[in-house]
Amino acid sequence: MTSTQNPADKIIVALDGMNRNEALAFISKLPSLQWVKVGLELFVNAGPEILEELRDKGLKIFLDLKFHDIPNTMSATCKCVARSGAQLITVHGCAGIKALKQSNKAASEGALEVGLPQPTLLAVTVLSSWDSNNFSRDLAINHTIKERVIWLADLASKVGIGGCICSPQEVKILRKLHPEPFQLVTPGIRFNDDQLDDQSRVMNPREAIDLGASRLVIGRPITASSDPAKAFRRFCSSLNSDYD
Numbered sequence: 001m002t003s004t005q006n007p008a009d010k011i012i013v014a015l016d017g018m019n020r021n022e023a024l025a026f027i028s029k030l031p032s033l034q035w036v037k038v039g040l041e042l043f044v045n046a047g048p049e050i051l052e053e054l055r056d057k058g059l060k061i062f063l064d065l066k067f068h069d070i071p072n073t074m075s076a077t078c079k080c081v082a083r084s085g086a087q088l089i090t091v092h093g094c095a096g097i098k099a100l101k102q103s104n105k106a107a108s109e110g111a112l113e114v115g116l117p118q119p120t121l122l123a124v125t126v127l128s129s130w131d132s133n134n135f136s137r138d139l140a141i142n143h144t145i146k147e148r149v150i151w152l153a154d155l156a157s158k159v160g161i162g163g164c165i166c167s168p169q170e171v172k173i174l175r176k177l178h179p180e181p182f183q184l185v186t187p188g189i190r191f192n193d194d195q196l197d198d199q200s201r202v203m204n205p206r207e208a209i210d211l212g213a214s215r216l217v218i219g220r221p222i223t224a225s226s227d228p229a230k231a232f233r234r235f236c237s238s239l240n241s242d243y244d
Contacts, residue, residue, distance in 0.1 A: 063084070
């Protein structure tokens with residue numbers, strides 16, 4: 001594999017299942033942590049102020065609220081959250097071309113208004129919790145998961161969205177279709193001895209990076225560990241050596 005110069009920069013730790021105090025206490029256990037994911041649960045529990053608190057700790061933020069609404073609402077919301085300093089923000093690819101295009105423009109404007117760099121919007125393709133049987137049955141979609149992911153990633157790329165969220169199982173084909181700097185951010189990262197939890201389409205961290213993932217979102221294998229710092233170091237080591 002090609003070792004990463006800074007493996008900690010490739011790992012986004014998901015602060016799911018935590019309140020404000022728990023999240024702030026948790027990050028203090030990982031001194032080399034660089035990226036955190038703030039999802040719906042923490043954002044609703046702690047409020048938008050948590051983003052500033054995490055930034056003040058020197059952390060980069062992946063704001064994973066998966067916006068999906070009519071174009072005007074999505075774009076207005078993206079303009080607001082771009083002022084928070086979050087570097088990565090998720091929107092649903094299936095919101096469509098108009099909503100994605102307007103949201104990307106609005107995010108750029110919102111960041112510019114407060115003197116911050118433009119955040120990268122990431123289009124959610126198909127959540128990594130879906131498997132092929134449930135996807136077809138529950139959503140009545142004729143595409144396979146792979147076809148759907150390719151379609152939505154292509155749509156996002158065409159309108160200038162900076163990357164997408166996909167399971168690691170789609171990384172190889174998407175990286176061939178969308179070279180860097182298009183970002184491929186992948187949840188569903190597990191070692192072979194980790195529990196799957198509610199993830200279906202998973203892969204080990206080193207393989208996902210080797211196939212072209214930009215960053216890995218990892219939650220419970222680190223946050224639910226009896227020794228989160230050790231678990232975090234294990235993931236970092238797996239990206240930077242022949243760790244097994």
